[in-house]
Structure formats: structure tokens, C-alpha cells
Amino acid sequence: MTPEQILSIPPRVLKQSQREDYFNDGFIILEKIIGDEWIKKLRDATDELVERSRKVSKSDTVYDLEPDHRPDAPRLRRVSNPVEQHPVFWDYCTKSPMPDIVADLVGPDVKFHHSKLNFKWKHGGEEVKWHYDISFWPHTNYSPLTIGTYIYDCTMDQGPVGFIPGSHLIDPVLNQYDAEGKWVGCLSDGDIAKIHAEKAVYAVGPAGSLTFHNCRTIHGSPRNDSDLGRPLLLYTLTSADAFPYTVNPIKPRHDQAIIRGKRAQFAHHDPRPCLIPPDWSGGYTSIFSLQQQEDANIARSIGAAM
Numbered sequence: 001m002t003p004e005q006i007l008s009i010p011p012r013v014l015k016q017s018q019r020e021d022y023f024n025d026g027f028i029i030l031e032k033i034i035g036d037e038w039i040k041k042l043r044d045a046t047d048e049l050v051e052r053s054r055k056v057s058k059s060d061t062v063y064d065l066e067p068d069h070r071p072d073a074p075r076l077r078r079v080s081n082p083v084e085q086h087p088v089f090w091d092y093c094t095k096s097p098m099p100d101i102v103a104d105l106v107g108p109d110v111k112f113h114h115s116k117l118n119f120k121w122k123h124g125g126e127e128v129k130w131h132y133d134i135s136f137w138p139h140t141n142y143s144p145l146t147i148g149t150y151i152y153d154c155t156m157d158q159g160p161v162g163f164i165p166g167s168h169l170i171d172p173v174l175n176q177y178d179a180e181g182k183w184v185g186c187l188s189d190g191d192i193a194k195i196h197a198e199k200a201v202y203a204v205g206p207a208g209s210l211t212f213h214n215c216r217t218i219h220g221s222p223r224n225d226s227d228l229g230r231p232l233l234l235y236t237l238t239s240a241d242a243f244p245y246t247v248n249p250i251k252p253r254h255d256q257a258i259i260r261g262k263r264a265q266f267a268h269h270d271p272r273p274c275l276i277p278p279d280w281s282g283g284y285t286s287i288f289s290l291q292q293q294e295d296a297n298i299a300r301s302i303g304a305a306m
Contacts, residue, residue, distance in 0.1 A: 001268060003023045005107070006106065006107050007020065009108065012103055012104055013100050014104040014105075018030075024166070025165045026163065026213060026214045027163040027201070027211065027212060027217050028211075029211050030101070031206060031209045032208040033097065033209065033210055034149060034208040035208065038096055038208075041091075042088060043152070045089060046117065046233075049082065049086060049117065050074055050076065053065070053074045053076055054071040054072075054074055056069075057071075061080060062079060062081065062085060063076060063078075064077045064078040064079075066126070075121045077118065077119055078117065078118050080250055081116070081250060081252050081253075082115050083252065084253055084254075089233070090254065093112065093115065093235055098149070099259050100260070101147075102145065102147065102260070103261070105145060105212060106144075106237065107143070107241075108260065108261045109239060109241070109258065109260065109261030109263070109264060110237055110238070110258070111256055111257065111258055112237055112254050112257045112259050113144060113248070113252075113256075114137075114252050115233075115234065115252070116234050116250075117231055117233050118231065118234060119232075120159045120221070120223075120224035120229060120230045121224065122224060122226060123224075123226075124223060124224070126223060127159065127222050127223045129186035129220050130186060130192055130195070130197060130218055130219070131218065131220060132173055132215070132218060132275075133146055133213075133236070134173065134215035134274060135173065135176050135275040135276075137244060137249075137277075138245045138246060138274040138275065138276055139215070139242040139243060139244050140243045140245065140267050140268060140270065141239070141241070142214065142215055142216050142270050142274075143215075143239035144237070144238040144239075145212055145236070145237065146213055146215070146235065146236045147211065147234065147235045148212075148232050149209075149210055149233040149234075150205055150207050150208065150210070150232065151207060151232075151233060152207050152228075152230055152231070153205070153206050154203070154209075154230050154232075157224075158230045161202070161203050161213075161221045162200035162202040162203070162221060162222075163200060163203070163213055163217055163218075163219045164199065164218040164219065167217055168215075168216035168218075170218075172272065173216060173274065174187055174195075175187075175275065183277060183278045195218055215236075239264075239268070240264040241267055241268040245274070245276065246277065247281070
């Protein structure tokens with residue numbers, strides 16, 4: 001569906017002005033819209049996953065660990081597929097108010113793509129450089145959006161995500177390969193100078209707040225050097241008429257599941273071109289390890305050993 005078609009449908013949860021803000025700016029931030037009961041469930045489930053990580057010594061398909069992670073002092077960067085690691089996360093995706101809000105932004109038929117639980121650990125939780133999401137998992141149209149749920153309060157000191165207003169309208173999308181043609185998953189210094197990063201809006205807010213950003217919206221987050229860590233629960237949902245061009249490297253069991261409305265009979269193709277990522281069939285950990293060049297280092301080590 002086009003933005004005009006979506007806006008012509010009466011909203012379920014949002015005000016019409018909030019929907020217009022989303023399409024104009026590429027994101028919206030809703031403070032404390034998720035109730036305390038859901039937040040407690042999500043906190044408890046998150047604590048369980050952190051506790052399990054104490055038995056993990058190196059990054060795997062579920063846990064992406066910071067280099068100094070230890071059993072007695074866990075430091076996670078990501079839990080992949082949380083909806084498959086604890087039932088609360090799938091219940092939240094299907095039964096909370098969150099997908100109804102998404103229906104106001106992508107249309108009444110909503111489809112699941114993937115989920116992740118990111119962490120900014122205290123005292124040095126790693127930055128995420130300016131990037132687009134859509135180039136990691138390109139689709140036939142640009143309806144995919146990512147929802148961030150604040151399980152705990154988030155202040156500016158904790159490295160909140162920042163969005164560049166209007167950057168989703170830049171056409172064509174900027175490159176996320178470097179000058180040598182290697183995928184780096186972030187923008188070059190030259191492109192960053194053009195996007196007016198000084199105008200970024202940082203999503204601070206209390207627990208229960210939600211962020212919604214379009215797949216073309218440029219975003220990133222600074223390091224967390226505070227005394228408080230922060231998890232950020234993320235879901236990527238799409239309109240039912242958006243279909244991926246590439247295989248989902250995360251391979252979630254619920255990929256393409258319809259969580260609101262019905263299945264699409266036709267694909268909607270946006271005429272604007274979309275950058276395609278490399279072939280990740282050989283493995284992919286996370287944007288953290290990619291941007292920190294850990295994946296590249298691993299690949300070089302494997303190549304040297306062969």
C-alpha cells in the first residue's frame with residue numbers, strides 16, 4: 001500500500017497527525033504507551049535470557065557477546081530471535097497494542113519479519129553507526145518498519161537511538177559498501193556529512209515507550225558510558241504485500257507470519273531501487289560485529305587458514 005492509501009483508512013490507535021508525522025519524518029516516538037504488566041513480563045523474560053548467557057563463552061546463532069563477556073559479568077550485544085527463546089516475546093508481538101499501532105502505519109494487513117533484543121551494556125556499550133535497515137533485508141516495497149520497546153527508562157547518557165528526520169526520503173538510498181566494494185553496514189564519512197546528523201532526534205523516554213522508524217530512515221546510537229545498561233526490544237514488521245528479495249539470514253520460525261489482517265494476494269512493488277546486501281548464507285552475527293569489523297576479521301582468518 002502507498003502512504004496515501006494507508007492514511008485514507010481510519011486509524012485504530014494513533015491520531016491522524018501522528019501517522020502524518022511518521023510519513024513526513026520517517027519515525028515517531030510514543031511515550032509510555034505499553035502498560036506495566038507487559039513491561040514486567042518483558043523484563044522477567046529478558047533477565048532469564050541474560051542468565052542463560054552466563055553459560056555461553058562465544059557468540060553463536062542466539063547470543064552475540066561483547067569481547068569481554070564472562071560468566072560472572074555477562075555483557076551481551078544481542079539476543080537473536082527472542083520470540084523463539086521465550087514465549088513472552090511472541091505473546092507481546094501478537095497480543096499487545098503494538099501490532100495495532102503498526103497497522104496504522106503499514107495498513108491493516110501486518111506481517112512478521114524478525115525480532116531481536118539489543119543491549120547497550122553499562123560502561124562502554126558499543127555504538128551503532130549511521131545506517132539504513134532496508135539494505136540488510138531488502139523488500140519489494142518500503143513499508144517495513146522497526147519498533148523499539150523501552151523495557152527500562154532510557155536517558156541521553158545511555159546511548160539512545162537517534163533518527164535523522166526526513167532521511168527516508170533521500171533517493172536513491174545511500175551506499176553501505178565501502179570504496180573497495182566491501183559491505184560495511186553503515187554510511188561513509190562523506191555521506192554522513194551530507195545527512196545533517198546534527199539534526200538527529202534521540203529517542204529518550206520512560207519504560208513502556210515505543211519508537212517506530214521506517215526501513216529507509218537513517219539512524220544510529222552512541223556508546224553507553226553510563227552506570228546503567230539498557231536493553232532494547234526490536235521487532236521488524238511489514239505490510240502483508242511486502243515480500244523479501246533475499247533469504248532472511250536470521251531464519252526465524254515465524255518469518256512471514258500474518259499477525260494482523262490477512263495474507264496478500266499480490267505483491268506491491270515500489271519503483272525506487274533498493275540496495276542489495278552480500279550473500280550471508282555462510283553466516284551472519286549482528287550489525288555490532290559487522291560494524292566493528294569482527295566478521296571481516298573472522299573471514300580473513302578463515303581465508304588465511306585455507
